[in-house]
Amino acid sequence: MIKDILNLKGAQKINKNQQESIKGGIGLPSTDDCGCVVVGRFGFQEIVAVSCDSTCPDGSVPTPGLGF
Numbered sequence: 001m002i003k004d005i006l007n008l009k010g011a012q013k014i015n016k017n018q019q020e021s022i023k024g025g026i027g028l029p030s031t032d033d034c035g036c037v038v039v040g041r042f043g044f045q046e047i048v049a050v051s052c053d054s055t056c057p058d059g060s061v062p063t064p065g066l067g068f
Helices: 004-006 016-021
Strands: 035-038 043-051
Touching: none
Parallel strands: none
Antiparallel strands: 035 043
16 A cells, blocks of 8 residues: 555655644644534544533533543
8 A cells, every 4th residue: 555655646745844844633622712522423532622611411520631
């Protein structure tokens, strides 16, 4: 598989500085926002952003840093 990735049409080599400057993934939210882990409509766990002063749908306290 790695050979297929390395041989992609139009792929270019990048230097070490360029590699280090790449940012990816999902950013971590600030700790000022709160969120709750809930089971979504498809049965998967999801994070929903809520006010830190409110409660989660299940009645628990929101977790700081999970909001977005």
